[in-house]
Amino acid sequence: MNLKEQLKGTGVALVTPFKENFEVDFDALGKLIDFCLSNGVEYLTALGTTAEAPTLSKQEKIDIVNFVYDKANGKPVVVGIGGNNTREIIHELETFPLDKATAILSASPYYNKPSQEGLYQHYKAIAAASPKPVLLYNVPGRTGRNLEASTVNRLAHEVKNIGGIKEASGLMEQCMHIIRDSPEDFLIVSGDDHVTLPLIAAGMHGVISVTANCFPKEFSDMTRYCLAGDYAAARPLHYKCLEGNDLLFEENNPSGVKAFLAELGIIKNVLRLPLVPLSQPVHDRVKKYLKEEFKK
Template sequence: MSLRQQLRGTGVALITPFNSDGSIDYDAFEKVIDHVINGGVEYVVALGTTGETPTLHKEEKIALANFTYDKVAGRVPVVVGIGGNNTAELVEELKSFPLDKAVAVLSASPYYSKPSQEGLFQHYKALAGVSPKPILLYNVPGRTGRNLNAATTIRLAKEVKNIAGIKEASGDMAQCMEILRDKPADFLVVSGDDALTLPQVACGMEGVISVAANSFPRLFTDMVRNCLKGDFKAAKELNDRLIQGYEFLFAENNPAGVKAAMAELKLIGNYLRLPVVPVSAGLQQKIKEYVKNLK
C-alpha cells in the first residue's frame, strides 16, 4: 500500500497528557490512543506540535514514540513529528531517532528564524537526505512566522526524492488550490485546518491531520469520509455540529482547548506545561456545555 493510500482520511495529532506534577501520564495517553483509534481515525501522529513537543526532553520524545508504537500495535499507521529551526540538530536527530515502526516523518517548518524560500528549500532538502522515512512538510505560518509558498512546495515535491507530501495549514485557499493543481500525482496533500477540511477536501486534498479528532474522533472521521466519497450534504450536516467546537478548541490556545474538552470527557487531567496554561474559566464552561450537548 502506498503512503498516499495509508494516509488518506483522518490523522490525529496526538496530545500529550500530563500529571499534576508535570510528568507524562502514560495511562491517560493509552486511553487517548484507544479513544481515537476506536473513533475511526486512519492514522496517528505522535510528537506533533499539538503534543507540546517544544516542552518535551529528548528522552521523553523517544519514550513517547516507543510507547505509541507499542500501544497502537499495528492497528493504524504511525507518523512521527520531528521539526524545528536548527537544521543541523534535526539532521542528527533523524539519524538516531527510533523510526523503524513509523511510516513517515512530519516536520514543521522552521519557526522564528523566518528563512527565505531558498532557506526553507535547503532545510527540507537536508532533512530528506538523511531521513530513513518519507518526509511530510508542515506549513503553519501562523505559528512559524514564515509561509512555505506554493512554488517552494512544488519545487520540493518535484526535486527532492524523499519529500512525500504536505500538511498545509496556511489557511490560504488560493495557495492550497495552486499546490493541488501543480503537485506530482503521488504527492500527498492534507489539511492542517480542522475548520477548513470540508472545503479543502472538496478542492482535492486527501484528508487532514486533525486536532479536533483527539476529542471528537467519530463525528470528525465520519465527516471526512463523507467528504472523500463526495457526499458533501452528509459531510456538511456533521461539520455544522462541529463548527462551534472548532471555535472553542482554538479560541485561546492549542492544545489548551482540546485538552479542556478531553478533560470534560474524563480522558485526561487538564494539565499543560508552561508557557501554555489551561483555558479561562469562561471558555472551560462553554466547552463543558458543548461537549455535554454534542450528540
C-alpha cells in the same frame, strides 16, 4: 505503497497527557489512543505541536514514540521531528527510533524566517537524512514564514524523499495551486480543522487533526464522507463540530483540546508552561457545548 494510500483519511495529532506533577501520563495516553482508534481514526501522529513537543525532553519524546508504536494496533504512525536548527533535526533523525514510523512530519523553521530558498535547502537536507518519507508542515501562524506553493511544488518534484504536506496556511488559493501542480502521488492533507471539508472538495486527501482527539468519530466520519464525495452526509457533521473547533483554538492549542478531553474523562487538564489551561469563562463554554451538542 505511497503515502497518499497509507495516510488517506484522518490522522489525529495526539496531545501529550500529563499527571498533576507534570510527568507524562502514559496511562492516559493509552486511553486516548484507544478512544481515537476505536472511533475510526485512520492513523496517529506523535510529537506534533499539539503534543507540546517543545516542552518535552529528548528521552520523553523517544518514550512517547515507542509507546505510540506499541498502542497503534497496526495503524500507521507519523512522527513529528522539526525545528529551526537543521543540523539538530538531522541529528534527531539519525538517533530517534523510526523503524516503525510511516513518515516524518517536519514543521517549517520558526522565528528565524528563512527565505524560500532557505526553506527549500532546509527540507532538502532533512529529506536526504531521513530514513522515512518526509511530510512538509506549513503553519505560518506559528512559524512566522509561509512555505509558498512554488516552493512546495519545487520540493515535491525535485526531492525524492518528500512525500507530502500538511497545509495549514488557511490560504485557499495557495492550497489549490499545490493540489493542481504537485505530483500525482504527493499526499496533501489539511492542517486546518475548520476548513477540512472545502479543502477535500478542492482535492486534498484528508487531514491531520486536533479535533479528532476529542471528536474522533464525528470528524473521521465527516472526512470519509468528503473523500467519498458524499457532502450531503458530511455537512451536518462539519457544522456539528464547527463551534467546537472555534473553542478548541480560541485561546491556545492544545489548551482547548485538553479542556475537552478532561471534560470527557480521558486526561487531566494539565499543561506545561508556558502554556496554561483555558480561562474559566471559555472552559464553561466548552462544558455547555458538550452538553448541548454531544449530551456529555
